[in-house]
Amino acid sequence: MTKFAAxxxxxxxxxxxxxxxxxxxxxxxxxxxxxxxxxxxLTLENLxxxxxxxxxxxxxxxxxxxxxxxxxxxGEFEVRQQVRVESHVASDIRFTPDILVLLKDSTIDAxxxxxxAAGKRKLFSVKSDRVVAAHECKSMNPFPELMVSFVGxxxxxxxxxxxxTEVAPASKGHLAPTLFVGGTARALHLKMIAAMEASYRLNIxxxxxxxxxxxxxxxxxxxxxxxxxxxxxxxxxxxQSSGNTSMQLASPAKTKRAKSTxxxx
Amino acid sequence: MILIGTSNGHTKRRMxxxxxxxxxxxLRSLDPRVRRGVLRRIAAMERELAFLAEREDDNVxxxxxxGWSDERLQVLFVLNSVYQQVLGPIQxxxxxxxxxxxxxIPVKHGTASFSRKTAGSVxxxxxxxxxxxxxxxxxxxxxxxxxxxxxxxxxxxxxxxVE
Numbered sequence: 001m002t003k004f005a006a007x008x009x010x011x012x013x014x015x016x017x018x019x020x021x022x023x024x025x026x027x028x029x030x031x032x033x034x035x036x037x038x039x040x041x042l043t044l045e046n047l048x049x050x051x052x053x054x055x056x057x058x059x060x061x062x063x064x065x066x067x068x069x070x071x072x073x074x075g076e077f078e079v080r081q082q083v084r085v086e087s088h089v090a091s092d093i094r095f096t097p098d099i100l101v102l103l104k105d106s107t108i109d110a111x112x113x114x115x116x117a118a119g120k121r122k123l124f125s126v127k128s129d130r131v132v133a134a135h136e137c138k139s140m141n142p143f144p145e146l147m148v149s150f151v152g153x154x155x156x157x158x159x160x161x162x163x164x165t166e167v168a169p170a171s172k173g174h175l176a177p178t179l180f181v182g183g184t185a186r187a188l189h190l191k192m193i194a195a196m197e198a199s200y201r202l203n204i205x206x207x208x209x210x211x212x213x214x215x216x217x218x219x220x221x222x223x224x225x226x227x228x229x230x231x232x233x234x235x236x237x238x239x240q241s242s243g244n245t246s247m248q249l250a251s252p253a254k255t256k257r258a259k260s261t262x263x264x265x
Numbered sequence: 266m267i268l269i270g271t272s273n274g275h276t277k278r279r280m281x282x283x284x285x286x287x288x289x290x291x292l293r294s295l296d297p298r299v300r301r302g303v304l305r306r307i308a309a310m311e312r313e314l315a316f317l318a319e320r321e322d323d324n325v326x327x328x329x330x331x332g333w334s335d336e337r338l339q340v341l342f343v344l345n346s347v348y349q350q351v352l353g354p355i356q357x358x359x360x361x362x363x364x365x366x367x368x369x370i371p372v373k374h375g376t377a378s379f380s381r382k383t384a385g386s387v388x389x390x391x392x393x394x395x396x397x398x399x400x401x402x403x404x405x406x407x408x409x410x411x412x413x414x415x416x417x418x419x420x421x422x423x424x425x426x427v428e
Contacts, residue, residue, distance in 0.1 A: 018374075
């Protein structure tokens with residue numbers, strides 16, 4: 001142990017914040033690998049000096065940070081981190097999921113609010129009707145209350161839930177809103193997870209630390225169908241919601257894309 | 266058994282001197298806040314072990330007949346906790362993302378940077394850690410157990426299988 005500690009001091013001395021960041025980044029990588037397997041084309045956007053600048057807190061201006069765009073048969077989307085969501089349930093309900101899949105070019109409002117930082121800093125948020133899926137990462141052991149509380153995020157962050165026609169279940173497509181959990185679950189909790197996944201349009205992936213990064217256990221997937229209404233035109237010539245066809249585009253869009261609009265800067 | 270106070274003065278852990286001697290270099294290397302979390306986890310596992318032993322738990326009794334002392338279990342608790350709280354999360358980020366993310370394109374998260382170089386250091390640490398686990402004749406899967414009860418159950422299942 002002495003030799004191990006001496007040889008790997010740098011790795012062992014990671015701070016709590018770095019460890020939590022590491023888990024979140026790992027979940028993002030897993031999600032992006034998932035999208036790649038589903039046939040979406042990925043483009044890294046807004047890199048700074050060839051680095052992917054990760055937004056670590058909702059206080060940061062999303063326009064200054066990197067994100068990933070996805071192009072698939074059901075349209076174009078953005079994967080962002082730490083963007084605050086303003087709920088359709090009530091505009092005062094705002095919170096920040098770890099990872100968001102948004103419609104491409106969603107407007108991120110930058111409002112001044114006297115109740116936030118005494119009005120000195122902008123309150124950035126995106127409306128929940130732009131959210132395809134909000135994901136949460138927890139580097140801890142799963143427990144029933146944690147799992148049940150994720151239903152709150154499902155209800156509050158997705159205006160399509162429960163009966164919206166914007167999304168449809170599919171065998172290939174977006175990962176439905178997912179709770180990524182580091183620890184493994186006992187048999188009783190695994191049954192609870194199966195029941196929750198059957199009852200709600202969500203996934204709970206446990207055991208990430210032990211190597212479930214393929215997300216193969218995530219059964220609930222969905223396709224975005226609200227493209228026209230939401231101003232997100234589908235890719236020309238792509239089949240609509242077949243659920244089984246390949247979603248790889250014939251000519252993946254590689255062009256540099258504009259940043260999402262941030263209004264009120 | 267001795268009681269050792271931690272730096273925040275809130276959590277106390279029971280660790281035999283021999284286990285303490287083994288675990289101390291690794292625990293000392295951890296960031297203070299992370300160390301407190303790891304110590305709290307080890308302490309919780311030790312309390313659960315004491316509870317299970319007092320209740321004359323079948324699995325605890327069985328593994329004791331197979332040579333599992335409290336010291337050996339404590340070493341496992343230390344390794345399990347360091348893995349779960351430190352190496353597990355950081356190893357996860359060392360897995361390369363698509364489009365070169367986290368390798369040729371480093372991910373900058375605040376002051377931390379996750380790149381191919383970081384991934385190499387983490388993988389080397391993980392490799393040495395697992396060598397240590399193997400040398401101690403512990404199963405790697407035991408690192409994934411969440412609680413003392415889970416660890417004891419996993420160890421008992423293994424011992425029953427090899428009996």
